[in-house]
Amino acid sequence: MDIKGLVEVKGLWKKFGGNEVLRGVDLRIMDGEIFVVIGRSGVGKSVLLKNLIGLMRPDRGEIYYKGREISRASQREWKKIRKEFAVVFQHSALFDSMNVEDNVEFGLKRMTRFSENEMRRRARECLSMVGLEGIENMKVSQLSGGMKKRVAIARAIALSPKVIFYDEPTTGLDPIMSSIITELIKRMNREVPSTSLIITHDLKFTFQAASTVAMLHHGRIIEVGKPEEMMRSENPIVKRFIEGTPE
Amino acid sequence: MISGFVEELGAIFVLVWKAIAAFFKGEGEWEGIVKQMVSIGVESVPVVTLTTAFSGMVLALNSYIGFSRLGAIQYTGSVVGISLVKELIPVLTGIVIAGRVGAAMAAEIGTMKVSEQIDALYTLNADPISYLVLPRIIAAVFMVPVLTLYGDGIGLIGAYFVSVVLMGVNPSSFTTFLFMYMEPWDIITGLIKALSFGAIIAAIGCYKGISAKEGAEGVGKATTSSVVNSSITILIIDFIWGKILPWTLRG
Numbered sequence: 161m162d163i164k165g166l167v168e169v170k171g172l173w174k175k176f177g178g179n180e181v182l183r184g185v186d187l188r189i190m191d192g193e194i195f196v197v198i199g200r201s202g203v204g205k206s207v208l209l210k211n212l213i214g215l216m217r218p219d220r221g222e223i224y225y226k227g228r229e230i231s232r233a234s235q236r237e238w239k240k241i242r243k244e245f246a247v248v249f250q251h252s253a254l255f256d257s258m259n260v261e262d263n264v265e266f267g268l269k270r271m272t273r274f275s276e277n278e279m280r281r282r283a284r285e286c287l288s289m290v291g292l293e294g295i296e297n298m299k300v301s302q303l304s305g306g307m308k309k310r311v312a313i314a315r316a317i318a319l320s321p322k323v324i325f326y327d328e329p330t331t332g333l334d335p336i337m338s339s340i341i342t343e344l345i346k347r348m349n350r351e352v353p354s355t356s357l358i359i360t361h362d363l364k365f366t367f368q369a370a371s372t373v374a375m376l377h378h379g380r381i382i383e384v385g386k387p388e389e390m391m392r393s394e395n396p397i398v399k400r401f402i403e404g405t406p407e
Numbered sequence: 408m409i410s411g412f413v414e415e416l417g418a419i420f421v422l423v424w425k426a427i428a429a430f431f432k433g434e435g436e437w438e439g440i441v442k443q444m445v446s447i448g449v450e451s452v453p454v455v456t457l458t459t460a461f462s463g464m465v466l467a468l469n470s471y472i473g474f475s476r477l478g479a480i481q482y483t484g485s486v487v488g489i490s491l492v493k494e495l496i497p498v499l500t501g502i503v504i505a506g507r508v509g510a511a512m513a514a515e516i517g518t519m520k521v522s523e524q525i526d527a528l529y530t531l532n533a534d535p536i537s538y539l540v541l542p543r544i545i546a547a548v549f550m551v552p553v554l555t556l557y558g559d560g561i562g563l564i565g566a567y568f569v570s571v572v573l574m575g576v577n578p579s580s581f582t583t584f585l586f587m588y589m590e591p592w593d594i595i596t597g598l599i600k601a602l603s604f605g606a607i608i609a610a611i612g613c614y615k616g617i618s619a620k621e622g623a624e625g626v627g628k629a630t631t632s633s634v635v636n637s638s639i640t641i642l643i644i645d646f647i648w649g650k651i652l653p654w655t656l657r658g
Contacts (some may be wrong), residue, residue, distance in 0.1 A: 215526055239532050247530045253523035257515075267531040315531075 183379035443546035463565030484585035501604030516616025551605030
């Protein structure tokens with residue numbers, strides 16, 4: 161089989177009851193790129209993401225990572241794969257029973273043999289990379305939305321993942337914080353270094369950050385291209401989405 | 408409705424089974440167990456003290472009134488003691504813990520579920536069963552009997568206070584009849600019940616949290632149904648223990 165991408169999805173189907181959410185999704189994400197999946201709310205973006213990170217199993221189709229089919233991997237195999245995957249959730253999903261440093265160290269404790277000192281040093285290094293210093297002992301409840309997002313990114317990069325998945329990274333942030341997060345994601349992509357797969361409906365973010373854009377519509381990818389190609393797309397659904405014209 | 412109940416019961420058993428399997432595979436995350444023991448045990452001491460003290464006092468008061476009509480107030484201690492340690496203290500402790508701790512478990516885990524923290528646990532290679540459920544079940548199974556034993560003592564002190572200090576029962580006849588008729592098995596029976604109540608409270612609390620639906624309403628419903636279901640189950644299991652533990656019938 162011809163698998164060229166770092167992450168590749170072939171004919172992915174997922175339904176809930178009679179509702180077919182994904183209807184044959186195909187994607188090819190190349191090593192090192194920032195791949196953005198856009199689409200309206202409810203078209204299956206989050207379901208696609210959950211399938212990619214192993215929180216759901218597809219009904220049909222395959223997901224390849226480094227050429228290996230992973231959608232039907234066992235829990236034990238997923239534990240190995242997850243050392244190379246990191247996820248930044250839409251609402252950050254920081255553990256609010258812990259302080260900032262413990263959140264960033266959480267994955268290190270489970271997936272590395274770092275000593276306490278090494279973990280603390282790595283956590284502080286990651287927090288510094290996202291521009292947050294001196295907040296290690298703060299509770300999650302004391303952080304603003306933008307700070308939570310940056311801590312979530314610090315937690316994601318702590319293990320130097322190969323692929324970082326972002327779910328709606330700029331949702332709920334003010335325009336300035338959105339720009340900061342956009343630049344941060346681009347910088348993390350270069351500095352970690354990693355491949356990024358981002359689910360969003362934020363077009364400003366998409367055109368500033370993406371190297372490749374795919375549009376998901378009614379459970380299928382209807383167009384893939386460079387941001388400038390998507391801007392010039394003749395596909396009426398893509399055009400309507402980009403122009404924000406109601407159907 | 409019945410199929411829903413059976414389905415839910417099955418899901419709770421599956422959750423407990425997975426927790427037991429995780430325990431025997433050595434996958435338990437022990438970091439949180441001390442925190443859970445403090446939360447379930449130490450922080451419940453004030454409410455258990457109040458509940459069991461007043462239960463002992465009320466039971467002693469009513470028993471005194473009844474026995475005084477029969478002219479046998481010296482038996483107050485024996486009847487009150489057996490009733491407290493076998494039935495009243497384990498059940499009341501269980502229900503109080505269900506309200507305080509079971510509700511907190513459902514609310515905390517439910518909030519983690521709806522804010523994607525449970526998903527985050529998976530992605531960081533922490534199994535929610537090993538990390539959240541197992542420490543809570545172990546802590547509850549251990550701490551509810553400890554609280555019950557403590558409650559037995561407080562309840563008996565309350566009963567002694569009302570009978571002897573307020574109602575004038577002879578102190579030596581109170582204690583003599585108390586220890587003459589109350590057997591160690593009575594206390595052990597109460598502790599076995601408390602152990603099962605601890606498992607029930609934690610299993611239902613965790614299950615309700617993990618299965619919470621989206622939003623604040625979902626977490627609220629999970630919390631309420633955790634308390635209601637735990638309390639009803641405690642009363643039903645108390646009766647079943649009364650039938651299947653032969654020594655509970657002996658006294």
